[in-house]
Amino acid sequence: MNFYSLAADAVVFVHAAYVGFVVLGLVAILIGRMFGWKWIRNFWFRAAHLVMIGVVVVESLFGITCPLTTWENSLRRAAGESARTESFVGRWVHDLLFFDAPPWAFTVVYCLFGAIVLATFLIAPPTRRRQENTTGQ
Secondary structure, three states, X not given: OOXXXXXXXXXXXXXXXXXXHHHHHHHHHHHHHHHOOOHHHEHHHHHHHHHHHHHHHHHHHOOOOOHHHHHHHHHHHHOOOOOOOOOHHHXXXXXXXXXXXOHHHHHHHHHHHHHHHHHHHHHOOOXXXXXXXXXXO
């Protein structure tokens, strides 16, 4: 295994982390809403979550290949590999992320997922902490 192959595997892990944050973030928001968890209303967490799924939706609607996928494929070619010769762990993570379905099915799923994330802004709106008065008044 050479540097490019390891780098491609690292990109797959970053991709998996991105997907994990988006999916598990939504699950946490929905569960947190039921149990009254305050942290799920953190403005920066919610903004990052919305932007991340928003990027996926826009890419899908405009037929843009994810830059992480493009980067991984480039690294695989530089390593002299095809898409199916990555390491065991790299292949396992890759198979978790990519399913065999027509592109329109992914667009529908991404748009529905994005709509659900947007809806969480109504059912559990994010909040910003107010600045505490430091003058003691």
